[in-house]
């Protein structure tokens with residue numbers, strides 16, 4: 191850049207007249223003695239001087255003989271346009287003057303007015319200096335503008351300058367790219383086209399409250415050309431001109447991703463909270479060793495009635511609200527968690543806000559995070575209903591036991607009353623019968639016919655009474671377990687023949703045809719002869735009693751069809767038959783079908799009951815097939831061998847100690863005991879030989895109790911099962927109930943109770959009924 195001067199250092203003078211040139215030099219040197227005056231008079235000299243450069247100003251004659259002043263001006267304008275050019279001429283008309291100024295001359299001075307020369311030079315130099323300064327300033331401005339524009343255009347933030355009316359004065363490239371608008375489109379837009387309607391109000395506030403100098407933070411949602419929402423954050427500042435708001439400047443950046451991540455995080459926290467709060471238990475966390483809660487789920491408030499803030503706010507809240515009897519144990523268990531023993535699981539009571547006691551099962555674990563202080567956490571589950579149910583079951587059990595004892599006592603009283611009564615009746619009855627016999631035999635003197643007839647009736651009544659009393663005595667014996675069989679090998683065929691023979695006259699007296707069919711070669715079987723005679727006599731007696739004259743009774747004895755290990759006896763009559771609804775009851779004690787005629791009044795309803803008990807004591811089973819007005823067939827089966835009399839038990843349990851204990855216990859009671867260690871093994875055993883009773887554990891590996899029971903019910907129907915479990919109220923029990931009925935024994939169970947239960951089931955005849963179904967014995971046809 192040219193160095194500017196206030197005093198010229200070098201002036202170029204183009205003048206062909208030497209005198210004039212000298213005159214000028216003097217004037218100039220007088221004013222600026224330091225200044226170098228370069229004088230040229232030809233075109234070549236002028237051009238050379240210009241080439242050398244360094245002239246602050248050019249003075250030129252207007253009319254030169256060989257080089258016109260205007261040509262010199264043109265050369266100067268071309269080579270150094272910034273250097274002022276003044277014409278100094280003797281004669282210059284107004285037209286020429288104007289033309290010269292138009293052509294770029296700075297000024298002109300007439301030679302006869304040289305006094306103007308110095309001021310004109312000064313002014314020209316000042317103007318030139320001013321012009322250079324202005325150009326420099328303009329260049330600087332242009333440069334800095336370009337720098338700023340470059341800065342804004344390349345900024346990654348979005349920048350916009352907006353008029354108070356909302357028109358865009360400027361938006362940078364990031365803005366256009368992010369919002370998908372071209373520069374031309376931006377020119378047509380209002381800021382309200384790109385800001386989400388929700389933020390228009392806030393935007394207007396910014397325009398109104400804008401004040402210079404202060405940028406205010408701003409966040410909002412922008413909409414791209416295609417409607418995509420853009421979360422932005424940044425600041426807004428204002429620019430004022432002459433005290434009036436000229437524009438607002440916005441610099442912001444896209445935070446959509448961060449915003450969405452925050453929203454997703456919040457949503458996931460809300461989901462997690464909802465999950466924790468929906469757990470049917472109090473989820474908690476506490477510090478160690480203070481045991482102060484750092485977190486509890488809302489269930490805490492629902493369950494115990496204290497606000498969550500109290501749980502976490504009060505230092506000793508947990509300890510203070512544990513039932514005093516459970517406090518020490520619960521606190522010790524929680525405090526004793528270590529790296530080695532990380533989990534605890536215990537039950538205790540807490541006191542609720544309403545004063546009630548809540549039973550909780552707390553599943554606690556120790557949690558040590560990298561470098562952090564150890565914490566414990568857990569879930570408290572409300573087990574109050576279970577505890578209440580358990581207490582109820584215990585109460586009911588106690589009540590039942592008391593009722594049972596009471597019933598047993600009363601039963602014993604009744605039994606002993608029957609027993610005493612029967613004995614007290616039997617002695618005088620025997621004596622009355624004996625005296626009647628003496629009288630009838632004529633040992634006390636002769637009797638007339640009527641007297642003999644009446645005594646006969648009295649004797650028959652005594653006989654009937656004796657049968658009744660004997661039945662009563664037998665029933666009492668059976669009830670009290672005092673009926674013992676005297677089993678010996680006996681020929682059933684002979685026995686049947688004898689009873690038929692004995693009863694023959696009675697049947698004949700009623701015009702009933704009585705016959706028997708016995709399979710030849712039947713083996714002897716373990717039979718109490720006296721009791722079996724009683725059974726067959728009872729059945730025959732009933733057949734005669736309920737069959738009208740002209741009817742027929744057939745007694746058969748043979749091997750049971752398809753079951754050669756059993757003997758089969760049937761008594762078939764053509765009597766009145768038994769209605770279906772009575773058939774399942776006629777073997778009950780004291781049950782009678784009231785027909786309203788004399789025949790039914792002859793008994794007390796103990797006959798069939800005794801038959802069933804005696805047959806079952808022999809290890810057999812009895813049943814009836816009958817049709818009203820057609821007749822009845824009573825059938826029973828007996829085992830051929832002694833061994834079959836023992837019931838087969840199968841014990842399925844995964845605990846070897848339990849298996850061993852039950853085997854010894856039940857074998858000592860004359861049961862055939864087999865064992866299996868799980869459900870699968872149990873089913874295999876059953877397939878080998880079906881037992882009479884199954885004792886089944888519920889919690890077992892391989893095949894659980896309920897699954898085993900399901901299979902048992904599928905393949906062996908209603909075989910009696912005793913469920914023997916320590917989890918009488920658990921989930922397995924619920925599953926097992928789907929395959930009821932079964933008898934329940936809660937572990938641990940006293941030995942006598944196990945034996946008693948097995949006996950009861952056996953005595954209840956369930957085994958026999960099952961056996962009958964299981965053996966699939968054919969029912970005798972009615973013909």
Ligand code: ADP
Pocket residue numbers: 732733736763765766767768776781782783784790792793794795796797798799822
């Ligand atoms: P009861 O002393 O009444 O004979 P049982 O126990 O021997 O008592 O018989 C019970 C009921 O069974 C009788 O009341 C009778 O109705 C019915 N019953 C028994 N045997 C027969 C039969 N052979 N035919 C028809 N009904 C019979």
